[in-house]
Amino acid sequence: MSRSDPRLYLAPSETVFSEGVSLSLMPGQAHYLGNVMRQNIGDTLRVFNARDGEWSATIDALRKQQGQIVLQSLVRQPQATQGVELLFAPLKRDATELVIRMGTELGVTSFRPVVTERTNTHRLNLERLSLIATEAAEQCERLDVPEIFPLVPLKEVLYEWPEEKVLYAALERRTGEKTGVKASALLIGPEGGFSDQEAIMLEQHPAVRSLSLGSLVLKAETAVCSGLSRLSVNL
Template structure:
C-alpha cells in the first residue's frame, strides 16, 4: 500500500544541504517548493511527497508545515538509494528557444549526464541561460523518476571543444546525409559522448575537421535531413540503446566523463579571458 501511495506523491528535487537525510529529519522547503505544494497543488500538512537528489536518494516524506512561502518535509523512509554519477555527454549547438528547451528536456529524460553547448559557424544564438536550462532539467527529472540532473557546461566554440577533447574518448557525431559511416556501435561505453550540429548543419570546414579528427566516430541517422532537435533525440536514443545492450553493468565511462569535464572547463577558462 505504501508503494502505491508513494508513486502517486509529487517528486521534489531538493538540493543537497547541510542536513543529513535520515528518518525523522526535517528538510526545509524553498519558497518555490512551498508555493508549488501549497498553492498550485493545494496540499496540506501531512500530505506525502517524495524529495530526492543524487546524493541522498529518494525519500518518502510528509509535509510538516507549509504557509506563506515557507515549509518543511518530515522524512520517513528511503525509497531509492543514491545514484552513481555518470551518463553520456551531449555536445550540441544551441537552437531557437523552443527547440533548445526540447533538447534539454529530452536529454534529461534520456539520462544525459552533461550538457556541453558549443557555437558553430551556423549557430543562430550565441547566449545561453543556464538557470532556465537547469529549471527545465529539474522539471524533467521530477517527471521521469531520475535522481540527478545533468551538469551544464559554459558555452564555448566547437573548435575549442575539439581542441580540448581527450584523444582516447570517442565522440559520436551525427553528420548530415552520411549513409555509410562504417562506425561500429557494437561495443560502446556507457559514458559515451554525442555531437549534434546546428540548424543548417556543420559548415564544410567544420565537417572536414570532424572527419579528420581521429576521436570522432561518424554515425548515420538515415538519408533524410532531420531537424536539429529531432536529430538530438534520435541520436541519444540510438546510442543509449547500443550502450546498454553492449556494456551492461560497465562503469568505465565515468572516468571519461571526468576528463571531458576537465577539458571543457579549461577551454571555457581560456575563452573567458
C-alpha cells in the same frame, strides 16, 4: 506514499538525508506544493538527489513561499544515471528547452552547448535551462539532474577533448555507425548542419566517430532523440 505523490529535487547540502530529519523547501517548491498540487500539512511526497537517494517525506509546515518537510524512509538507494554527455549547438529558445527536457528524460549526464559556424543563438539562460532539467528529472524519476555548462566554441571543445574519449558526431550525408553503438558523448550540429570546414575538422579528430541518423535530414531537436536512442542510452 504512492507513485502519484509530488516528487521534488533537493540539492545535496551539509544535511545528510536520514529518518526524522527536517528540511526547508525553496520558495518555488513551497508554492508548487501548496498552490499547484494543493497539498496540505501531513500529506506525503518524495524528495531525492544522487547523493542521498530518494526518500518519502511528510509536509510539516506550508504557507505562502515557505515550507518544511520531515523525512520518513529511504525509497531508492543513490544511483547515478548511466547515459551520455550531449554536445549541441543552441537553437531557438523553445527548441533548446525541448532538447534539455528530452535529453534529461533520455539519460543525458551533462549538456555542453557549443558555438558552430552556423549557430544562430549565442546567449543562453542557464538558470532557466537548469530549472527545466530539474523539472524533467522530477517527472521521469531519475535521481540526478544533469549539469548544463556555459556556451563555448566547438573548436575549443575539440582542442581540449581527450583522444581516448569517443565522441560520436551526427554528420549529415556521411556514412557512419548505425545501430547498437555505445559511447560516452554525442555531438549534434545546428540547423543547417556543420560547415564543410567543421566536418573536416571533426573527421580528422582522433576521438570523433561518425554516427548515421538515417537517410533523411532531421531537425536538430529530432536528431538529438534519434542520436541518443542509437547510442543505446540505458537509464
